[in-house]
Amino acid sequence: DADVTQTPRNRITKTGKRIMLECSQTKGHDRMYWYRQDPGLGLRLIYYSFDVKDINKGEISDGYSVSRQAQAKFSLSLESAIPNQTALYFCATSDPPEGETQYFGPGTRLLVL
Amino acid sequence: DAKTTQPTSMDCAEGRAANLPCNHSTISGNEYVYWYRQIHSQGPQYIIHGLKNNETNEMASLIITEDRKSSTLILPHATLRDTAVYYCIVVGGTSYGKLTFGQGTILTVHP
Numbered sequence: 051d052a053d054v055t056q057t058p059r060n061r062i063t064k065t066g067k068r069i070m071l072e073c074s075q076t077k078g079h080d081r082m083y084w085y086r087q088d089p090g091l092g093l094r095l096i097y098y099s100f101d102v103k104d105i106n107k108g109e110i111s112d113g114y115s116v117s118r119q120a121q122a123k124f125s126l127s128l129e130s131a132i133p134n135q136t137a138l139y140f141c142a143t144s145d146p147p148e149g150e151t152q153y154f155g156p157g158t159r160l161l162v163l
Numbered sequence: 164d165a166k167t168t169q170p171t172s173m174d175c176a177e178g179r180a181a182n183l184p185c186n187h188s189t190i191s192g193n194e195y196v197y198w199y200r201q202i203h204s205q206g207p208q209y210i211i212h213g214l215k216n217n218e219t220n221e222m223a224s225l226i227i228t229e230d231r232k233s234s235t236l237i238l239p240h241a242t243l244r245d246t247a248v249y250y251c252i253v254v255g256g257t258s259y260g261k262l263t264f265g266q267g268t269i270l271t272v273h274p
Contacts, residue, residue: 054206090266091266098261138204144260150255151209
Protein backbone atom coordinates (compact mmCIF):
# COMPACT_ATOMS: atom_id res chain seq x y z
CA ASP A 51 0.00 0.00 0.00
CA ALA A 52 1.13 3.54 -0.77
CA ASP A 53 2.53 5.56 2.13
CA VAL A 54 0.79 8.78 1.03
CA THR A 55 -2.67 8.52 -0.49
CA GLN A 56 -4.93 11.16 -1.92
CA THR A 57 -8.66 11.06 -2.58
CA PRO A 58 -10.23 11.58 -4.97
CA ARG A 59 -7.71 11.03 -7.78
CA ASN A 60 -9.84 12.92 -10.26
CA ARG A 61 -12.62 15.40 -9.68
CA ILE A 62 -14.81 17.56 -11.88
CA THR A 63 -16.81 20.28 -10.20
CA LYS A 64 -18.66 23.46 -11.06
CA THR A 65 -17.82 27.04 -10.27
CA GLY A 66 -19.00 28.02 -6.79
CA LYS A 67 -19.06 24.51 -5.35
CA ARG A 68 -17.21 23.64 -2.17
CA ILE A 69 -14.95 20.64 -2.46
CA MET A 70 -12.50 18.85 -0.23
CA LEU A 71 -9.37 16.99 -1.20
CA GLU A 72 -8.06 14.51 1.33
CA CYS A 73 -4.61 13.25 2.13
CA SER A 74 -3.66 10.37 4.39
CA GLN A 75 -0.24 9.03 5.30
CA THR A 76 1.04 5.95 7.06
CA LYS A 77 4.63 7.18 7.41
CA GLY A 78 4.10 8.60 10.89
CA HIS A 79 5.42 11.99 9.81
CA ASP A 80 4.45 15.16 11.65
CA ARG A 81 4.88 17.48 8.66
CA MET A 82 2.41 17.63 5.81
CA TYR A 83 2.08 19.89 2.78
CA TRP A 84 -0.32 20.79 -0.01
CA TYR A 85 0.97 21.91 -3.43
CA ARG A 86 -0.68 22.75 -6.72
CA GLN A 87 0.81 22.33 -10.16
CA ASP A 88 -0.37 24.11 -13.27
CA PRO A 89 0.48 22.75 -16.72
CA GLY A 90 4.12 23.21 -17.64
CA LEU A 91 5.00 24.76 -14.30
CA GLY A 92 6.63 23.63 -11.09
CA LEU A 93 4.76 22.98 -7.86
CA ARG A 94 3.65 25.85 -5.65
CA LEU A 95 3.05 25.53 -1.93
CA ILE A 96 -0.50 26.22 -0.73
CA TYR A 97 -0.40 25.31 2.98
CA TYR A 98 1.81 23.35 5.29
CA SER A 99 1.55 21.90 8.77
CA PHE A 100 4.47 20.98 11.01
CA ASP A 101 2.26 19.23 13.55
CA VAL A 102 -1.42 18.78 14.38
CA LYS A 103 -1.68 22.19 16.04
CA ASP A 104 0.41 24.06 13.49
CA ILE A 105 -1.01 25.39 10.20
CA ASN A 106 0.85 27.83 7.94
CA LYS A 107 0.05 29.60 4.72
CA GLY A 108 2.24 28.94 1.76
CA GLU A 109 2.88 30.90 -1.40
CA ILE A 110 -0.68 30.76 -2.79
CA SER A 111 -3.21 30.19 0.02
CA ASP A 112 -5.96 32.56 -1.15
CA GLY A 113 -9.15 30.67 -1.95
CA TYR A 114 -8.05 27.60 0.00
CA SER A 115 -8.35 26.35 3.57
CA VAL A 116 -6.96 23.29 5.32
CA SER A 117 -7.72 21.06 8.26
CA ARG A 118 -5.27 18.80 10.10
CA GLN A 119 -7.61 16.27 11.63
CA ALA A 120 -4.88 14.01 12.96
CA GLN A 121 -1.20 13.36 12.46
CA ALA A 122 -2.07 11.17 9.51
CA LYS A 123 -4.70 13.34 7.81
CA PHE A 124 -4.50 16.73 6.13
CA SER A 125 -7.41 18.02 4.06
CA LEU A 126 -7.52 20.86 1.55
CA SER A 127 -10.79 22.69 0.89
CA LEU A 128 -11.80 25.00 -1.90
CA GLU A 129 -14.59 27.04 -0.34
CA SER A 130 -16.01 28.28 -3.62
CA ALA A 131 -14.23 26.73 -6.58
CA ILE A 132 -13.31 28.86 -9.57
CA PRO A 133 -11.97 27.78 -12.99
CA ASN A 134 -8.43 29.03 -12.35
CA GLN A 135 -8.17 26.51 -9.53
CA THR A 136 -8.13 23.81 -12.16
CA ALA A 137 -4.82 22.10 -11.50
CA LEU A 138 -3.02 19.03 -10.25
CA TYR A 139 -2.86 18.94 -6.45
CA PHE A 140 -0.23 17.08 -4.48
CA CYS A 141 0.05 16.25 -0.82
CA ALA A 142 3.44 15.53 0.75
CA THR A 143 4.92 14.56 4.11
CA SER A 144 8.32 14.90 5.71
CA ASP A 145 10.15 14.07 8.90
CA PRO A 146 12.74 16.47 10.39
CA PRO A 147 15.51 13.85 10.76
CA GLU A 148 15.37 13.42 7.00
CA GLY A 149 15.79 17.14 6.38
CA GLU A 150 13.88 18.42 3.39
CA THR A 151 13.14 15.02 1.91
CA GLN A 152 9.45 15.08 1.15
CA TYR A 153 7.29 12.11 0.12
CA PHE A 154 4.56 12.92 -2.33
CA GLY A 155 1.18 11.40 -2.97
CA PRO A 156 -0.05 10.47 -6.45
CA GLY A 157 -1.94 13.71 -6.94
CA THR A 158 -5.54 14.80 -7.49
CA ARG A 159 -6.51 16.16 -10.87
CA LEU A 160 -9.18 18.83 -10.40
CA LEU A 161 -11.23 20.42 -13.15
CA VAL A 162 -13.47 23.37 -12.30
CA LEU A 163 -16.04 24.14 -14.97
CA ASP B 164 16.27 32.38 -0.57
CA ALA B 165 18.68 31.20 -3.25
CA LYS B 166 17.31 30.87 -6.75
CA THR B 167 18.32 28.14 -9.12
CA THR B 168 18.84 28.15 -12.86
CA GLN B 169 18.53 24.99 -14.92
CA PRO B 170 18.48 24.32 -18.66
CA THR B 171 14.96 23.91 -19.97
CA SER B 172 15.63 20.57 -21.63
CA MET B 173 18.33 18.00 -22.25
CA ASP B 174 18.66 14.77 -24.19
CA CYS B 175 20.59 11.65 -23.34
CA ALA B 176 21.14 8.29 -25.02
CA GLU B 177 20.04 5.23 -23.11
CA GLY B 178 22.93 3.66 -21.22
CA ARG B 179 24.97 6.83 -21.18
CA ALA B 180 25.48 9.15 -18.25
CA ALA B 181 23.10 12.07 -17.92
CA ASN B 182 24.67 15.18 -16.40
CA LEU B 183 22.15 17.79 -15.32
CA PRO B 184 23.58 21.17 -14.28
CA CYS B 185 22.18 23.67 -11.83
CA ASN B 186 23.37 27.16 -10.95
CA HIS B 187 22.69 28.54 -7.48
CA SER B 188 25.12 31.42 -7.22
CA THR B 189 23.36 33.10 -4.27
CA ILE B 190 23.26 30.03 -2.05
CA SER B 191 23.91 30.64 1.64
CA GLY B 192 26.21 28.65 3.86
CA ASN B 193 23.38 26.85 5.65
CA GLU B 194 21.37 25.98 2.54
CA TYR B 195 21.27 22.54 1.00
CA VAL B 196 20.92 21.50 -2.63
CA TYR B 197 18.13 19.00 -3.19
CA TRP B 198 17.18 17.19 -6.37
CA TYR B 199 13.75 15.80 -7.13
CA ARG B 200 12.25 14.42 -10.29
CA GLN B 201 8.72 14.13 -11.61
CA ILE B 202 7.85 11.41 -14.08
CA HIS B 203 4.93 12.46 -16.28
CA SER B 204 2.31 13.80 -13.86
CA GLN B 205 3.20 11.63 -10.90
CA GLY B 206 4.17 13.00 -7.51
CA PRO B 207 7.75 14.29 -7.35
CA GLN B 208 10.34 11.83 -6.13
CA TYR B 209 13.34 12.67 -3.97
CA ILE B 210 16.67 11.79 -5.57
CA ILE B 211 19.58 13.14 -3.55
CA HIS B 212 20.82 16.13 -1.60
CA GLY B 213 24.05 17.68 -0.39
CA LEU B 214 25.58 20.60 1.47
CA LYS B 215 29.24 20.80 0.53
CA ASN B 216 30.55 17.36 -0.25
CA ASN B 217 29.79 15.22 -3.24
CA GLU B 218 27.15 12.61 -2.55
CA THR B 219 26.18 9.29 -4.11
CA ASN B 220 23.27 6.97 -3.55
CA GLU B 221 21.64 4.15 -5.46
CA MET B 222 19.91 6.55 -7.82
CA ALA B 223 22.47 9.22 -8.63
CA SER B 224 25.54 11.24 -7.76
CA LEU B 225 25.63 14.90 -6.83
CA ILE B 226 28.70 16.99 -7.53
CA ILE B 227 28.83 20.40 -5.81
CA THR B 228 31.51 22.87 -6.80
CA GLU B 229 33.91 24.06 -4.14
CA ASP B 230 32.37 27.55 -4.09
CA ARG B 231 28.89 25.91 -3.90
CA LYS B 232 27.59 28.13 -6.67
CA SER B 233 26.67 25.27 -8.94
CA SER B 234 26.05 21.55 -8.89
CA THR B 235 25.56 18.64 -11.28
CA LEU B 236 23.26 15.68 -10.89
CA ILE B 237 24.64 12.58 -12.56
CA LEU B 238 22.55 9.59 -13.56
CA PRO B 239 25.34 7.15 -14.39
CA HIS B 240 23.48 4.85 -16.79
CA ALA B 241 20.30 6.53 -17.96
CA THR B 242 17.33 4.37 -18.91
CA LEU B 243 14.10 5.24 -20.67
CA ARG B 244 12.41 5.29 -17.27
CA ASP B 245 14.62 8.22 -16.27
CA THR B 246 12.77 10.47 -18.70
CA ALA B 247 11.30 13.10 -16.38
CA VAL B 248 11.44 16.68 -15.20
CA TYR B 249 14.35 17.19 -12.80
CA TYR B 250 14.16 19.91 -10.19
CA CYS B 251 17.16 21.44 -8.43
CA ILE B 252 16.04 23.11 -5.20
CA VAL B 253 18.00 25.12 -2.66
CA VAL B 254 16.46 24.97 0.79
CA GLY B 255 17.38 25.76 4.34
CA GLY B 256 17.80 28.86 6.43
CA THR B 257 14.65 30.97 6.23
CA SER B 258 13.05 28.58 3.76
CA TYR B 259 13.38 25.70 6.16
CA GLY B 260 10.65 23.16 5.60
CA LYS B 261 9.45 24.66 2.32
CA LEU B 262 10.47 23.50 -1.12
CA THR B 263 10.34 25.99 -3.99
CA PHE B 264 10.04 24.24 -7.33
CA GLY B 265 11.18 26.09 -10.43
CA GLN B 266 10.45 24.84 -13.93
CA GLY B 267 13.19 22.22 -13.85
CA THR B 268 14.95 20.43 -16.69
CA ILE B 269 13.04 18.09 -18.97
CA LEU B 270 15.37 15.13 -19.51
CA THR B 271 14.51 12.90 -22.45
CA VAL B 272 16.34 9.60 -22.67
CA HIS B 273 16.43 8.19 -26.20
CA PRO B 274 16.81 4.52 -27.19
